[in-house]
Amino acid sequence: MPAALWQRLQLKLPVIQAPMAGGATTPQLVSAVCEAGALGFLGAAMLSPEQIREDAARIRARTSQPFGINLFVLDDPxxxxxxxxxxxxxxxxxxxxxxxxxxxxxxxYCQPFDEQLQALIELRPAAASFTFGILTAQQMAELRAADILVIGTATNLAEGLAWMELGADAVCAQGREAGGHRGTFIGEQRESLRPMLSLVYELAQNLPVPVIAAGGIMNGRDMAAAMRHGAQACQLGTAFLRCPESGIPELWKLALAxxxxxxxxxxxxxxxxxxxxxxxxxxxxxxxxxxxxxxxxxxxxxxxxxxxxxxxxxxxxxxxxxxxxxxAEARELPVAELIAQLLAEWQAAYR
Ligand SMILES: Cc1cc2nc3c(=O)[nH]c(=O)nc-3n(C[C@H](O)[C@H](O)[C@H](O)COP(=O)(O)O)c2cc1C
Structure with a gap:
């Protein structure tokens, strides 16, 4: 990741904790990730504008480190x-x-996207990421004016190019291995199922902005492989689900175990x-x-x-x-320990 971005996000290692709507990314999880030197992300898609404000305040009460907020780009159909x-x-x-x-x-059927976005812009997190769709030029300009780093999700090259042309600061390449929803918004979801390493390589070859790898990254060795294919950082979701700070129900944690x-x-x-x-x-x-x-x-x-x-x-x-x-490789570890292990494994992979 370009040094300026790295510094701005105060990262000790190139790890972004994936935003996970629906309760996983509690303020406790996000703040613990930030405190450990990675980028924590609140999955805010299911939250009302008021709940987004409350969760952001809870994160800020626990850490002064930068964090991100993620939304689904949606219209109420x-x-x-x-x-x-x-x-x-x-x-x-x-x-x-x-x-x-x-x-x-x-x-x-869903939260009002325009109002969620306005709440996000007022809160001015260090970064914002989006999936399921793409912003308008006007929305992008408002995020820029608020000095928020913008990350767009891409599951194919056309989506990566669309985000790059809009002026996104980075593109998150979501491979087929990824847990949760497909972010596809150009073409068929079932036809945008490239394995993470090959998608990362293609986007890194074709986009002048940093590419973030997502999908099946569970340890430092996977991180090193993604970065050798051109990724500047790695976004991990499933790896954080079994942490005690993750808010998913115990039954789900047990099934993961x-x-x-x-x-x-x-x-x-x-x-x-x-x-x-x-x-x-x-x-x-x-x-x-x-x-x-x-x-x-x-x-x-x-x-x-x-x-x-x-x-x-x-x-x-x-x-x-x-x-x-x-x-099967998700670890039941407190966030700080998981991130310390990821850092050690990632460094070992280069030795
Ligand atoms: C439980 C769960 C919820 C997710 N929710 C979101 C979300 O709200 N927004 C988003 O952009 N991505 C979401 N994702 C996808 C992640 O951003 C990322 O692509 C994925 O976790 C990477 O693959 P991995 O789970 O194998 O690490 C979610 C993933 C999981 C596992």
Whole structure:
């Protein structure tokens, strides 16, 4: 990473803790990462503007180090009535199994992106990153004016070029191994599944901005490989999920602890956007109709009650438990220890 950026982010090692919406990236996790010398990132996509302000204040109460905030670039959609009816019908048996009332459509499908972005700009974190879409030139200019570093997510070259042309400071190359949702916004999600090392290499060859590698990076050796392919930093998500500071439910942590290599798959059955997580009965059963479910965020909102009820009932067979291809290597360690080990392994990989 260019020395000026490195200094501005006060990094001791080229690690960015991936923003993980939905509760994993608590203020405790983000601040512990920053204190350990990496870049902590709040996954704020599911938070209201007020909650974003509160979490940022909690992070700032725990650390004076720079941190980042991440959002999904989304519009609140108006889904087709017939598609919506079919989706509700396909969720009905799962609701019945959990003793819930039949599913219904909510009034709103996602948080208002414009207001989230305004809150982010007011908060002036050191960095902001975006996925699922791209900003307008006006939004980019506002982030620039607030002196916020902008990172765009790319799953293919066209997306990397689009972010570069918009003026992003760095591009995060999300390989197919990555846990959580695919960031694809140009072309088909299923056709943007390049392995991390080859995507990093292609973007680093073609973009004049720093490339951040994401997807399956679990240790210092993986970091060194990504950096040899042209990455300037590495974004790790799954590696942080089992830390005590991570806010995911214990049931999910337990499933990660038991996971073997090969236990993850891509599904759009929970949210209407392809995402990688631990395979279970819901994913396997819904595979037959997942292509007909409405796009994110509609299906994500529709499955919200069933996912919450499954968690409450201890039913891992119906929960979404995102994780990358490296799940089996996630360590149950406090953040400070994990980062110290990553640093030692990364240095050892060059010796
Ligand atoms: C539980 C979970 C939630 C995620 N949520 C987000 C998110 O809110 N925003 C985002 O840009 N990426 C999100 N990601 C993707 C990460 O940014 C990154 O691409 C991924 O974690 C890298 O792969 P790895 O999990 O194998 O390290 C999420 C990943 C996971 C595992």
């Amino acid at each position: 108006a889904p087709d009535a017939a598609v919506l009816r079919e989706a509700l019908e396909s969720l009905r048996p799962w609701h019945a199994e959990l003793g819930l009332k039949p599913p219904t459509a909510p009034g709103r 038991r996971a073997k290599a090969g236990d993850t798959c891509l599904t759009r059955a929970f949210s209407g956007r392809y995402a990688r997580g631990l395979s279970n009965r819901y994913i396997e059963d819904m595979a037959r109709c997942q292509e007909r479910l409405p796009d994110y965020p509609v299906t994500n909102a529709l499955t919200g009650p069933l996912r919450a009820a499954a968690l409450k009932a201890g039913r891992a067979d119906m929960m979404s438990m995102w994780g990358g291809e490296g799940v």
